[in-house]
Amino acid sequence: MxxxxxxxxxxxxxxxxxxxxxxxxxxxxxxxxxxxxxxxxxxxxxxxxxxxxxxxxxxxxxxxxxxxxxxxxxxxxxxxxxxxxxxxxxxxxxxxxxxxxxxxxxxxxxxxxxxxxxxxxxxxxxxxQHFKELASQQAGALRHMNSASFSFHNLQEAQHVTSLLAKASPHPEKVATGLFELIVNAIEHGNLEVSYQEKTRLQSLEQWESELEKRLADPRMGQRRVYVDMARDAQALRFTIRDEGQGFDWQNFQDSAPDTLLSSHGRGILIARKLSFDQLDYLGNGNTVVATTYLAAQ
The missing domain is CATH 3.40.50.2300 (Response regulator)
Known part of the structure; x- marks a missing residue:
């Protein structure tokens, strides 16, 4: 079916x-x-x-x-x-x-x-739905976790980390969706230096997956890692995501330019802001982002 x-x-x-x-x-x-x-x-x-x-x-x-x-x-x-x-x-x-x-x-x-x-x-x-199912497993104990740190370099590792960290939230499937989008951006556009225009072109040529594999095997870019820290206090749950890339002009992607809204990708930041987190703050040159969920509001 x-x-x-x-x-x-x-x-x-x-x-x-x-x-x-x-x-x-x-x-x-x-x-x-x-x-x-x-x-x-x-x-x-x-x-x-x-x-x-x-x-x-x-x-x-x-x-x-x-x-x-x-x-x-x-x-x-x-x-x-x-x-x-x-x-x-x-x-x-x-x-x-x-x-x-x-x-x-x-x-x-x-x-x-x-x-x-x-x-x-x-x-x-x-x-x-995948994250929702994973989040239902042992979620109760992980909501008592007050801090955690991870580093990884590919999308498969990112899924495992995302599903675990999201369980620290009262609404794990909601957080997981936006957290994964931000981590994907850190890997693809940060560490692997894929521009928005390049991804559009590669997808149209059906070469996107092979290009990702090629860049992950690159001795320079493929060794870079993404770092994710989680911290909880009485008011909020915060995820800090940092990549080892050169950063990007994040101001232009906070609400997504109208032309990017009509394409088949490029909405990760918007999804995180509108659907998953109460606050999203990019720092410095854009290779660090802090995603916040206010616990009192939930």
Whole structure:
């Protein structure tokens, strides 16, 4: 059985077109012709969907209204919502991302772009579910851990560290998602010196995985490590992530530039800020970031 997607659009033609494209790619789809019908489906089986594709402008419950309902639900908050609209203005894109949309597609979009965005969202949901399952194991004892330090250099090691550290939080699956995004950035863009533009190009050429392996085997870059420190006090849980790269102009990625919001990657910082942590602070040249969760607020 393929991954399930909920498609929400008040235009039957759009629903049929997306259904055909996505089913041909191996996805199982469920259709909803308005926000009210979609909300009923989500309340009953929302966690079975890998992503929800929402039309922004619909009568009654709009795409934004449905998105806000999802984000207010503990069960649905992390289901990736892909907002679609004919409006491509920067302000509209920022509004969607600020409301919690995971991706933003402007109509008309290409088949390749649709499939790339849906695939990325499905990977994000699988990762969230994976961390949620891991976090349920021995979580109680680890929440008494007040400090910890780790260092590692590849993504497999990063997953193990992330799943362990997240268990120190009252909401481990929430923290794990953003923590892993920040660590991935530290490895790929920090230690391995992959620029945003390079990753876009390599993904389009289907050379991304081989390039990562090549750089990890490089005698200079491949020896670099990422350092993660966790510290807890009465008010907050803080994760400090440091890489051995040259840093980056982090100010430009705090809210993500509108052009990057329409591509298939580049939202790690935004995900961490909007979905996982109460505060995100980059230090110095950008190779150190402190992610904070306030315990009193939870």
């Amino acid at each position: 393929g991954k399930r997607l909920l498609l929400v659009d008040d235009e039957p033609f759009n629903l049929e077109l997306m259904t055909e494209l996505l089913q041909d790619a191996g996805y199982d789809t469920v259709q909803a012709e308005d926000g009210e019908a979609a909300w009923q489906i989500l309340q009953q089986e929302g966690e079975t969907f890998s992503a929800v594709l929402l039309d922004k402008m619909m009568p009654g419950i709009s795409g934004f209204d449905l998105l806000r309902r999802m984000k207010s639900s503990s069960k649905l908050a992390f289901v990736p919502a892909i907002m679609q609209t004919a409006v491509g203005a920067a302000a509209s894109v920022q509004e969607g991302l600020s409301s919690g949309a995971f991706y933003y597609l402007t109509k008309p979009f290409s088949r390749d772009m649709l499939l790339a965005v849906v695939a990325a969202a499905a990977v994000h949901w699988d990762r969230h």
